[in-house]
Amino acid sequence: xxxxxxxxxxxxxxxxxxxxxxxxxxxxxxxxxxxxxxxxxxxxxxxxxxxxxxxxxxxxxxxxxxxxxxxxxxxxxxxxxxxxxxxxxxxxxxxxxxxxxxxxxxxxxxxxxxxxxxxxxxxxxxxxxxxxxxxxxxxxxxxxxxxxxxxxxxxxxxxxxxxxxxxxxxxxxxxxxxxxxxxxxxxxxxxxxxxxxxxxxxxxxxxxxxxxxxxxxxxxxxxxxxxxxxxxxxxxxxxxxxxxxxxxxxxxxxxxxxxxxxxxxxxxxxxxxxxxxxxxxxxxxxxxxxxxxxxxxxxxxxxxxxxxxxxxxxxxxxxxxxxxxxxxxxxxxxxxxxxxxxxxxxxxxxxxxxxxxxxxxxxxxxxxxxxxxxxxxxxxxxxxxxxxxxxxxxxxxxxxxxxxxxxxxxxxxxxxxxxxxxxxxxxxxxxxxxxxxxxxxxxxxxxxxxxxxxxxxxxxxxxxxxxxxxxxxxxxxxxxxxxxxxxxxxxxxxxxxxxxxxxxxxxxxxxxxxxxxxxxxxxxxxxxxxxxxxxxxxxxxxxxxxxxxxxxxxxxxxxxxxxxxxxxxxxxx
Amino acid sequence: xxxxxxxxxxxxxxxxxxxxxxxxxxxxxxxxxxxxxxxxxxxxxxxxxxxxxxxxxxxxxxxxxxxxxxxxxxxxxxxxxxxxxxxxxxxxxxxxxxxxxxxxxxxxxxxxxxxxxxxxxxxxxxxxxxxxxxxxxxxxxxxxxxxxxxxxxxxxxxxxxxxxxxxxxxxxxxxxxxxxxxxxxxxxxxxxxxxxxxxxxxxxxxxxxxxxxxxxxxxxxxxxxxxxxxxxxxxxxxxxxxxxxxxxxxxxxxxxxxxxxxxxxxxxxxxxxxxxxxxxxxxxxxxxxxxxxxxxxxxxxxxxxxxxxxxxxxxxxxxxxxxxxxxxxxxxxxxxxxxxxxxxxxxxxxxxxxxxxxxxxxxxxxxxxxxxx
Numbered sequence: 001x002x003x004x005x006x007x008x009x010x011x012x013x014x015x016x017x018x019x020x021x022x023x024x025x026x027x028x029x030x031x032x033x034x035x036x037x038x039x040x041x042x043x044x045x046x047x048x049x050x051x052x053x054x055x056x057x058x059x060x061x062x063x064x065x066x067x068x069x070x071x072x073x074x075x076x077x078x079x080x081x082x083x084x085x086x087x088x089x090x091x092x093x094x095x096x097x098x099x100x101x102x103x104x105x106x107x108x109x110x111x112x113x114x115x116x117x118x119x120x121x122x123x124x125x126x127x128x129x130x131x132x133x134x135x136x137x138x139x140x141x142x143x144x145x146x147x148x149x150x151x152x153x154x155x156x157x158x159x160x161x162x163x164x165x166x167x168x169x170x171x172x173x174x175x176x177x178x179x180x181x182x183x184x185x186x187x188x189x190x191x192x193x194x195x196x197x198x199x200x201x202x203x204x205x206x207x208x209x210x211x212x213x214x215x216x217x218x219x220x221x222x223x224x225x226x227x228x229x230x231x232x233x234x235x236x237x238x239x240x241x242x243x244x245x246x247x248x249x250x251x252x253x254x255x256x257x258x259x260x261x262x263x264x265x266x267x268x269x270x271x272x273x274x275x276x277x278x279x280x281x282x283x284x285x286x287x288x289x290x291x292x293x294x295x296x297x298x299x300x301x302x303x304x305x306x307x308x309x310x311x312x313x314x315x316x317x318x319x320x321x322x323x324x325x326x327x328x329x330x331x332x333x334x335x336x337x338x339x340x341x342x343x344x345x346x347x348x349x350x351x352x353x354x355x356x357x358x359x360x361x362x363x364x365x366x367x368x369x370x371x372x373x374x375x376x377x378x379x380x381x382x383x384x385x386x387x388x389x390x391x392x393x394x395x396x397x398x399x400x401x402x403x404x405x406x407x408x409x410x411x412x413x414x415x416x417x418x419x420x421x422x423x424x425x426x427x428x429x430x431x432x433x434x435x436x437x438x439x440x441x442x443x444x445x446x447x448x449x450x451x452x453x454x455x456x457x458x459x460x461x462x463x464x465x466x467x468x469x470x471x472x473x474x475x476x477x478x479x480x481x482x483x484x485x486x487x488x489x490x491x492x493x494x495x496x497x498x499x500x501x502x503x504x505x506x507x508x509x510x511x512x513x514x515x516x517x518x519x520x521x522x523x524x525x526x527x528x529x530x531x532x533x534x535x536x537x538x539x540x541x542x543x544x545x546x547x548x549x550x551x552x553x554x555x556x557x558x559x560x561x562x563x564x565x566x567x568x569x570x571x572x573x
Numbered sequence: 574x575x576x577x578x579x580x581x582x583x584x585x586x587x588x589x590x591x592x593x594x595x596x597x598x599x600x601x602x603x604x605x606x607x608x609x610x611x612x613x614x615x616x617x618x619x620x621x622x623x624x625x626x627x628x629x630x631x632x633x634x635x636x637x638x639x640x641x642x643x644x645x646x647x648x649x650x651x652x653x654x655x656x657x658x659x660x661x662x663x664x665x666x667x668x669x670x671x672x673x674x675x676x677x678x679x680x681x682x683x684x685x686x687x688x689x690x691x692x693x694x695x696x697x698x699x700x701x702x703x704x705x706x707x708x709x710x711x712x713x714x715x716x717x718x719x720x721x722x723x724x725x726x727x728x729x730x731x732x733x734x735x736x737x738x739x740x741x742x743x744x745x746x747x748x749x750x751x752x753x754x755x756x757x758x759x760x761x762x763x764x765x766x767x768x769x770x771x772x773x774x775x776x777x778x779x780x781x782x783x784x785x786x787x788x789x790x791x792x793x794x795x796x797x798x799x800x801x802x803x804x805x806x807x808x809x810x811x812x813x814x815x816x817x818x819x820x821x822x823x824x825x826x827x828x829x830x831x832x833x834x835x836x837x838x839x840x841x842x843x844x845x846x847x848x849x850x851x852x853x854x855x856x857x858x859x860x861x862x863x864x865x866x867x868x869x870x871x872x873x874x875x876x877x878x879x880x881x882x883x884x885x886x887x888x889x890x891x892x893x894x895x896x897x898x899x900x901x902x903x904x905x906x907x908x909x910x911x912x913x914x915x916x917x918x919x920x921x922x923x924x925x926x927x928x929x930x931x932x933x934x935x936x937x938x939x940x941x942x943x944x945x946x
Contacts, residue, residue: 062787065944084789095784097588099595104588111584112788114577140595156784 006076008164008195009038009061014070016056030056032218033070038211040163041192045209045226046199047292050485051458053218054199055092058166061197062089074164085114088162092169094153098142102133102152105141109156127155130188132181143337145529146359147178151185158189165189165196171205173513175358175528176555177562183208201485202514203289204555214292216487221295226288233290236261238281239269244537248499255302255496262293262492265519267539267551289516293488302493305500306442307466311473314505318350322385324476324507325353325370329379332365339365341530342379347507347523349475352498354521355511356558361527363511364404367480370509371401384476397425400474402465404481404511410454414445414464417453418471425472439467443497459490466497477501479510483517495520515555526558533561581790585798589772593802602768607760607810611817614756625708627651628662628674635682641693644719645675650711659696666698673697673708685723753824754906755879757814758899759870761837762844762877764810766869768803769848770861773941777856792941796853796934800845807841808834818910828909836905836919839926843898844869846933853940873899901925 014034017027031053038044046054059065060072063082072079075086096105110117110124117124128134131151141149150170158165167186171179183205190196198209206212207226214222214229222229242250247265254263254272263272272281273290275297317324323346330343340362347353355363368374370381372388380387384398408417418440422432440446443463448456453464462482469477479498483491499520502508510521518524519538526534526541534541534557542552545560552560593599629645631638646653654671656662665671676694684691695712697705776782785795815833818824826833848865855861874880876890877899883891894900901922908915 059783059944063943064783064787084787087787089784089787091780091783091787093780095781095787097592097781098779100588100591104591108584108588109784109788111580112785112790114580114789116576116580157787 007037008040008042008075009036009197010071010073011036012071014057014060014067014072016060016065016068029218031060031067031215034220035070036213036220036223038195038197040195043196043198043208043210045206045212046197046215047201047203047206047212048215049201049458049487049490051217052215052487054201054215055168056218057215058089058168058197058199062087062166064089085160086162087164087166088113088158088160089166090153090157090168090170094149094156096141096149096153096156099140101138101140102144103137105152106156106159110159113160113162115160123159127159127189130185131155145178147174147181150174150178150182154182154185154189161189161191161194163194165194167196168199169201170198171200171202173359175361175513175558175562176515177559178358179205180559203287203292203488206288206292212288214295216296222291229288229291229295230286231291232294233273233286235277235283236274236294237271237284237286237290238274238278239266239271239284240281241269244268244539248503251499252304252496252503255492256304258301260302261297262290262488264495264516266516267519267542289488293492296487296489298489300489302496305497307439307470307497308500308504310438310442311470311501311504311506314349314475315503317475317505318348320349323347323382324349324351325381325383325509327366327370327379327381330366330369330376330381331378332362332369332374333377338530340369340527343525343527343532344379345523345525345532345535347509349507350502350505351523352502352508352510352521354518354524355509355527356513356515356518356524357511357527358513362530363527364480365530366527367478367509367511371399371478372396393426397472398475400469400472400477402469402477402479402482404484406453406461406465408453408461408464408468411452413450414453414456415449417464418468421468421471427472435471435473439471443467459486462486462490462494466494470501475506477506477508479508481511481513483512483514491517515553515558518554526561528562528565531565533565577789578794581788582794582798585790585795586801589799589802593806599768599806602764603806603810604813607764607813608817610760610763611753611756611814614759615753615818615822624652625650625673625704625711626671627653627708627712628665628671629653629655630657630659630662630674630676631655632679633677633681637682637685638677640723641677641681641716641719645712645715648711648715651715663696666696669698672704673712675712685720691720752879753818753822754910755877755903757811757818758840758877758902758906759873759879760814761807761811761840761902762873762899763870765803765807765841765844766848766851766865767862768807769800769845770852770865770869771858772799772803773849773852773937774856774858774861778858786943792943793938796849796938796941800849800934803845804838804841807845808837811837811841824910826910827913829914832914832916832919833906833909836902836909836923839923839930840898840902842930843901843926843933846930846937847898850933850937850940853937872897876900877903879903898926898929901929 012035014031015029016031017029019027034057046057048054056065060067061074061079063079063084074082106124106127107117115123128137133148133152136144136148141152144152154167154170157167170186171182174182186196198205200206206229209226212222212224212226212229213220240254251263251265251270254260254270259275259278261273261275263270271284273293325347328344331341332339343362343366345353355366357363365374369376370383370388375389384395386395388395388399412420418436419432422435427435440449443466445464445467448460453461456464466482483494498508498510512518521538523537524535524541525532534544538554542554542557545552545557629642631642642653645651659674659676662671662674666674674696676696678692678694681691693716695709697708776785819826847869851864851868852861855864876894876897879899883894905919905922908918
């Protein structure tokens with residue numbers, strides 16, 4: 001095919017809104033006034049948190065959605081006349097048929113995209129080699145790991161080697177090793193002239209792109225080279241060493257400083273992004289994520305968590321014998337499939353324990369067994385001294401649970417949702433109202449009380465979910481992927497509350513697939529493919545794989561552990 | 574069609590077959606649901622009343638009245654329970670133990686012999702209208718036959734006027750002969766609509782529609798090829814129904830198999846297209862199923878002439894029934910089974926069915942936009 005002349009993609013003043021969910025509600029703007037040109041052969045990163053407009057923009061480029069206003073041209077022609085054989089579009093989640101085999105899926109998409117697999121066996125074989133799926137041809141896609149599924153989805157989208165690849169979150173929700181492999185796969189499947197648009201909410205991905213378009217709430221906040229984004233945080237990123245026992249207290253102190261935008265525990269220090277240059281701390285190397293935080297800075301100065309202040313003081317339980325959460329050999333089998341195998345750990349009062357792993361690693365299964373929502377096939381567990389599966393409803397009062405997906409009633413108002421939760425916990429009218437008033441003022445939810453919960457923006461929903469989980473001031477708090485898909489500003493506020501609540505003596509169990517976030521945990525368990533592959537403090541995990549040289553990141557530690565696991569499996573097979 | 578176009582079409586069909594193979598519920602829908610429904614409609618829903626328990630009060634007590642009682646007792650439709658008073662029988666009627674009461678009044682013989690206005694009272698249970706209607710018509714028949722035979726004996730010289738009713742095509746007047754072809758159409762309407770109502774909605778719900786639509790495949794080719802496997806499965810269901818009807822219920826197939834095939838194929842085309850349309854406008858499996866039952870199954874049951882005679886319905890509802898595909902299937906289907914190949918009945922109905930199918934296919938095609946949002 002001839003090389004297209006001029007930019008592959010040209011957008012001018014493109015906007016799109018979604019119709020209101022019900023009459024009278026405002027329309028929801030998805031993408032606002034975006035202009036853009038993409039030169040052939042560029043790898044453009046489309047970066048932003050959930051609901052920032054990435055998917056809508058990609059869909060418009062793929063001809064899957066129409067813009068309300070503005071012009072989109074792809075390969076020099078209006079997108080309404082798009083030749084779909086020139087575009088390989090991978091929708092979020094991949095659009096695979098889970099009950100069909102790898103081969104059936106690849107064959108379907110190959111033939112739909114004009115390739116005859118029988119006539120071009122080399123092309124198909126090459127894809128199997130590059131994706132590493134050759135040994136899994138007959139396996140149902142639903143039984144593949146998340147990383148393999150994403151690789152197959154990408155292969156299905158670009159099997160015809162199109163000059164334009166539109167990839168919606170190909171690297172989200174997979175383990176860090178698979179993420180690295182997916183990047184490599186995209187390079188292997190594309191040529192010099194292939195233009196790639198890569199949507200992601202992971203800022204680490206951004207540094208691998210040629211160009212970036214940073215979106216937030218449908219608007220372009222930054223457009224240019226990744227280094228330009230990183231430069232926004234130049235001379236603003238610092239690190240200060242901290243003693244292991246004081247980490248949480250020190251983090252809260254740094255957060256309260258008037259010029260701090262964001263601070264995070266990292267290794268044996270606290271890494272923070274400042275609004276101005278500072279002389280008191282030693283500078284650290286800025287990253288794209290720091291630039292993004294600086295870009296989104298809302299000028300807010302974090303105060304002491306008022307939410308934690310409403311918790312009863314349980315600090316005397318900290319350091320005492322006895323675990324708030326204990327799991328011993330927890331195993332869950334579904335027929336021949338093992339969803340979690342031999343998971344054991346304990347969490348002490350006042351401790352934040354993280355279950356870290358990709359989608360499908362067994363985090364949520366372990367969670368549900370602990371909560372008593374799922375019967376374990378083997379092993380036992382206690383929460384606040386009780387087995388929640390057999391103990392009466394009173395035992396559950398000790399537990400606060402924030403589910404992975406918004407678990408409140410979308411068509412009820414915020415106030416009605418909170419009243420319902422209070423009632424469900426068996427609080428009386430007076431008691432319930434007092435509890436609600438406390439969390440509402442602590443989390444500044446007053447203005448949204450009369451609004452329907454389902455219509456709230458994602459960050460506010462997350463805050464509301466937290467309010468619902470802690471309404472009864474539990475002594476054990478379970479948080480399932482609490483910060484998945486939210487922007488760094490919301491994430492910062494969230495961890496600020498969690499750390500403060502833990503400091504009152506609450507045991508916190510949190511799942512996440514963000515490596516940087518895991519540093520907030522006192523101790524971690526790494527899960528991959530239904531097994532616990534390591535357990536310890538973040539620095540223990542990192543030191544475990546260090547062989548001289550600079551201290552590895554938690555991500556590098558995880559990758560090394562997954563590689564070791566794969567080697568063991570390969571030897572066993 | 575280009576070779577790439579043919580390949581795309583074949584790819585969709587292969588995928589649909591593979592999905593059917595992996596989803597046992599589809600096979601259940603094709604094999605077990607028709608069997609269940611045909612046996613249910615064929616056996617349980619018989620409109621024949623046989624051996625109905627009926628009370629008899631003979632107040633006359635004469636030879637003539639006993640003769641009539643004997644005629645009633647001889648009839649296979651009745652099991653006669655005699656009593657001297659109405660009251661105890663009336664109680665049993667309330668309890669549903671007897672279905673009707675025949676009362677022969679005092680002075681019956683006199684009225685009959687004097688050629689007066691002889692009357693027999695029949696009390697039936699109006700809460701069971703079907704049974705009541707059959708009971709009264711059977712009783713009427715017995716009494717008329719009885720009086721005719723008496724007239725014949727009494728006035729041998731006179732030319733008796735004999736009313737001979739011949740029940741054409743269904744000489745035994747077995748309602749299953751009429752009902753089974755109707756049941757086949759209900760089964761086909763339900764299968765056809767349900768099968769396809771789910772398939773398009775499933776693509777939207779699982780997000781696979783986005784992947785399919787982003788390929789060069791045209792929506793027309795998508796819709797057209799998606800329907801093929803379900804069309805063939807629908808024909809298989811029909812074959813199962815026909816086999817049960819002829820082998821188990823002894824339904825004759827007086828017409829030709831090819832006529833039956835053409836009729837069923839055009840009906841399936843109509844209902845599958847309707848299901849596909851439902852599926853593509855709702856984009857949701859739950860809503861599709863609801864709509865398939867509401868727009869496909871219920872009207873077929875109520876407005877096709879299967880259970881309720883259309884001629885006795887209000888004009889507005891009769892007009893409405895012209896929109897129900899099953900209405901155009903039942904007459905040709907009954908004909909092909911019970912009469913033979915009557916192309917003057919088949920052709921207009923087939924034409925309407927093909928028209929309905931094409932209309933819905935066209936609507937389905939325009940309901941599936943190339944865009945997802």
